[in-house]
Amino acid sequence: MASHTPGPITVLPVQTKADRREFVELAFRLNRGDPAWVPPLKGEVYGLLAPGKNPWFEHGKAQLFLARRDGRTVGRISAHIDDLALAQPAEQGMGPGTGNWGLLEAEDGETAAALLAAAEDWLRGQGMTRALGPLSISIWDEPGLLVEGFETPPTIMLGHNSPLYRAWVEAAGYRSVKRLINYSVAIRGGFPPIVNRIVAAGEKNERIRIRRVDKRRFDAEARLILGILNDAWSDNWGFVPLTDSEVAYVGKKLKPLVFEDLIRVAEVDGEPVAFMIVLPNINELLIDMxxxxxxxxxxxLLWWLRKPKSRVLRVPLMGVVKRLQNSRMASTLAFMMIEYIRRDGVAHFGAQQGDIGWVLDDNQGMIAVADAIEARENRVYQIYDKPLD
Incomplete structure (x- = not known):
């Protein structure tokens, strides 16, 4: 019997509702056999891609593509441009001429190459001179390609992809420009003595107050925390400021996962200067849904949210205002918040492990904190770029 020779790959823009459904469903079909893949809630994925719902589209535009061969969908990718990213200084990773791609899924290397070429062509047509990715869809969503740590499922708000993708992306001419590190730390037994001494010293300092957030004042607390975040992260590689509407959108999405004893605000002389957000790992529930x-x-879901038990707690965000960074005060506040949340996480949520990240590979302050609490790298993501000649 003659073997079937596969036909050519065609890459076409997503235009119809049916196309969009195929775009979302493809990830489920391609990843179903991977025990470490956590299926996202489809409603969340549709929301991410919808200009009417996701306020990122107030300052960005995106084109989705599907790859087809022999009448089957065999791949997908997004290409997008963020006006706020274009306005950032080039030396910080984004900047003028930099467009992005993300949400890559492909059956094979040939499909991946065709999809990347289509995304690059679209970016070129929009006047971009550099492609940077993957970002799904902004730096604040799920940035980077997983290159280490495929064995275990990701925690909440972290991505997962096939180990094959790295070679396919690099074969298309991309080079790694930034590593994003995620750390894991055992938390039931407490931290090393040096951390306990720093916390004890901070507790004697009358200038310092570490408080829980007040969920009854949720909107004001969210604005306060994300205001500190925009200041704290503003010099970081890849930083793009969050707008007021994005703050409101993120707050609304995360509100069901906000528990007062897992989020701390640090005040010095009565002024809020640092925060730490910890979330229960809803992926433990989603992985079989x-x-x-x-x-x-x-x-x-509703039963779990009443009083979650979460083996792993994730720290997606923490920050200290810029003027205190690299000071002894900053590290004192960080260790105090980490220790107080650790105690509550173990006592109230049954947590055994903390997940911290992602951390930029040049963020010496956070890497030092991770080292001090004896955290270990458990996942590494890479962001790539390529000039669009």
């Missing part, structure tokens, strides 16, 4: 809350997922 196939991306849908029906028929019984709603009940399971």
């Amino acid at each position: 196939e991306g849908s809350l029906l028929p019984f997922g709603w009940a399971r």
